[in-house]
């Protein structure tokens with residue numbers, strides 16, 4: 001054996017060592033990759049989310065939405081507005097603001113009507129209740145009569161040359177001359193008074209329950225009554241009303257929703273969700289709930305506002321989907 005044989009042996013050993021080292025190194029790299037995702041910062045929150053899904057910290061995590069994370073279930077759904085049950089699959093309309101007008105922020109709106117170019121508004125609260133004629137564009141009160149302090153004014157409706165106004169719990173309504181606002185007479189009814197409108201044949205009244213009452217406009221007798229339901233579920237707290245193209249629109253007290261009701265059956269045929277209508281910037285002073293719907297049947301304009309809201313909106317409804 002000469003030097004060349006020894007050299008070949010050494011080279012062979014070196015080659016074996018190099019190949020072995022290379023294989024070991026590659027193996028470590030594979031293991032590193034295999035454990036990389038499980039051990040990465042991304043993977044850790046996925047593992048702890050099930051126990052922490054209700055934690056605000058977990059919800060606030062800036063994770064790039066891991067595909068199998070249960071986070072989406074934890075952040076949805078938003079609570080359903082109280083009273084706005086639509087388990088029956090009733091369509092919910094959205095809205096688009098067409099025009100914005102000023103509204104007296106001291107008006108606790110309980111009744112709203114559009115007639116012959118002007119708004120008529122009934123306001124509530126004891127000592128602050130009134131009937132007003134209002135210029136749409138400016139919000140300026142053109143004419144006003146105040147109720148005696150003991151009365152809490154509610155819904156209003158126009159009928160021929162008269163204006164009817166309900167009161168909340170006194171079970172007394174007032175009838176005014178439409179032009180002069182002079183008080184013509186009082187009338188009595190058996191329930192609380194909330195909303196009022198008319199369909200060309202009857203006055204239609206709500207009382208805070210799920211019932212609507214149809215009154216003969218001259219005798220003020222209740223001639224019919226219907227319970228409003230969404231599917232099988234009664235819809236209570238019906239508030240301000242407006243008759244719009246064959247349907248009765250009703251504010252649902254303490255919600256951002258309007259029910260569109262079939263007058264014959266009482267069924268809710270659609271909801272309108274007005275959430276977000278009054279911008280946060282307009283909530284600097286105390287404002288109350290959405291209330292007040294008026295319809296200009298000639299120009300087909302729909303107006304809505306709220307109690308003590310500084311603005312009144314003309315809106316268009318947007319069908320779902």
Ligand SMILES: [Ca+2]
Nearest residue numbers: 112241242293
């Ligand atoms: Ca109305």
